[in-house]
Amino acid sequence: MHFEGKKAPKARGRGALTTKVVASRCRFGIAADIVCNGGEILKKLYGLVASLALVGTFLSVGAQSQGSAPPALPQGNTGIAASYPNDAGIAANPNVLFADGFETYTTPTQLTSSGHYDNYYAQQDFAIDATTFSGGAKSLRMRMPQSSAEISNGLAKNISPTLDSMYMRVYTRFQPTYTGINSAHNGLRITGNYQGPGVIPNGKDFFLVNIENSLFRGEADPGYTHAYVYQPEQTDLYGESWYTDGVVTNGAYNFGPFFVTRANVNPTRGAWICVEMLVQLNTPGLRDGRVATWQNGVLIGDWQNIRFRDVTTLKIDQIELDNGGQGSTQQNDKWYDNLVIAKSYIGPMVSSVNTAPTAPTNFRIASGA
Numbered sequence: 573m574h575f576e577g578k579k580a581p582k583a584r585g586r587g588a589l590t591t592k593v594v595a596s597r598c599r600f601g602i603a604a605d606i607v608c609n610g611g612e613i614l615k616k617l618y619g620l621v622a623s624l625a626l627v628g629t630f631l632s633v634g635a636q637s638q639g640s641a642p643p644a645l646p647q648g649n650t651g652i653a654a655s656y657p658n659d660a661g662i663a664a665n666p667n668v669l670f671a672d673g674f675e676t677y678t679t680p681t682q683l684t685s686s687g688h689y690d691n692y693y694a695q696q697d698f699a700i701d702a703t704t705f706s707g708g709a710k711s712l713r714m715r716m717p718q719s720s721a722e723i724s725n726g727l728a729k730n731i732s733p734t735l736d737s738m739y740m741r742v743y744t745r746f747q748p749t750y751t752g753i754n755s756a757h758n759g760l761r762i763t764g765n766y767q768g769p770g771v772i773p774n775g776k777d778f779f780l781v782n783i784e785n786s787l788f789r790g791e792a793d794p795g796y797t798h799a800y801v802y803q804p805e806q807t808d809l810y811g812e813s814w815y816t817d818g819v820v821t822n823g824a825y826n827f828g829p830f831f832v833t834r835a836n837v838n839p840t841r842g843a844w845i846c847v848e849m850l851v852q853l854n855t856p857g858l859r860d861g862r863v864a865t866w867q868n869g870v871l872i873g874d875w876q877n878i879r880f881r882d883v884t885t886l887k888i889d890q891i892e893l894d895n896g897g898q899g900s901t902q903q904n905d906k907w908y909d910n911l912v913i914a915k916s917y918i919g920p921m922v923s924s925v926n927t928a929p930t931a932p933t934n935f936r937i938a939s940g941a
């Protein structure tokens with residue numbers, strides 16, 4: 573696993589791409605500046621060239637913008653889970669690719685030895701927890717230890733065959749005192765051929781979408797739910813954070829004429845929350861890509877008009893659950909339970925199936941005496 577290495581971003585709106593040139597503080601010209609600033613000018617020049625190249629790409633790719641509003645997304649108990657109380661038997665649904673309530677494991681090593689997952693990182697920070705769970709009797713706990721160093725905790729599963737669109741739902745719980753993680757990556761992830769941090773995608777090589785919570789806008793812990801995204805029109809080497817109110821940090825993006833701003837949501841620590849995400853890759857040449865997220869069945873973010881790729885061979889090939897960051901002032905636990913991956917909207921778990929009563933037959937109305 574390659575950790576993202578996010579840096580403290582600047583907030584921008586949904587306007588055009590922008591580039592900032594930082595003036596040199598050395599008095600002796602560019603050649604001397606390279607020496608006196610320890611090579612920093614090279615980084616700045618590289619960033620400028622990369623930004624200008626991306627602006628050119630934005631203008632030359634010719635991806636067609638949205639011409640009509642995209643289909644409305646489902647909400648509430650209208651998804652797959654509504655037909656499977658407590659997720660029992662949900663894996664049998666033809667649109668479900670994978671389901672796991674973490675009930676069959678006694679040790680974290682069984683996550684991979686079972687063949688259900690392909691890797692897990694910082695293995696000493698994982699536990700199968702029989703004391704804290706959402707459904708059933710167990711959950712997966714990831715622990716971010718107190719550390720001044722970067723810690724990457726992640727559970728990865730490869731997706732085969734690869735897909736153009738996918739939903740991922742899981743129940744999550746932050747410890748009640750969750751706080752103090754620097755540049756946290758602590759949520760759901762969907763990627764395609766991920767290359768590692770600090771690389772700008774070119775539309776043919778990779779993309780990344782996380783739904784996570786970090787403190788970048790002065791809010792309380794654990795932070796507003798947002799999408800952290802690598803896509804070919806970003807202007808920084810690291811990903812952009814897309815918020816549900818349309819604000820973008822560490823970059824700028826135009827989400828199109830049908831984007832609806834929504835209030836930012838900061839999840840309650842110490843409570844189980846149903847989180848779902850959708851990644852829909854664009855048709856090459858069109859801006860019909862889409863990222864959406866739900867909390868307890870309520871659509872809280874829907875980012876549109878996205879260009880992820882220019883070729884059909886770039887597809888969704890991996891998911892991850894994460895709880896890490898660039899250091900933490902204290903130990904921070906996060907739990908995951910009732911994971912489902914599917915081709916259509918999943919929705920929250922239900923305790924029973926609500927069915928409308930069947931109209932009676934073979935009866936007659938008797939008049940009163």
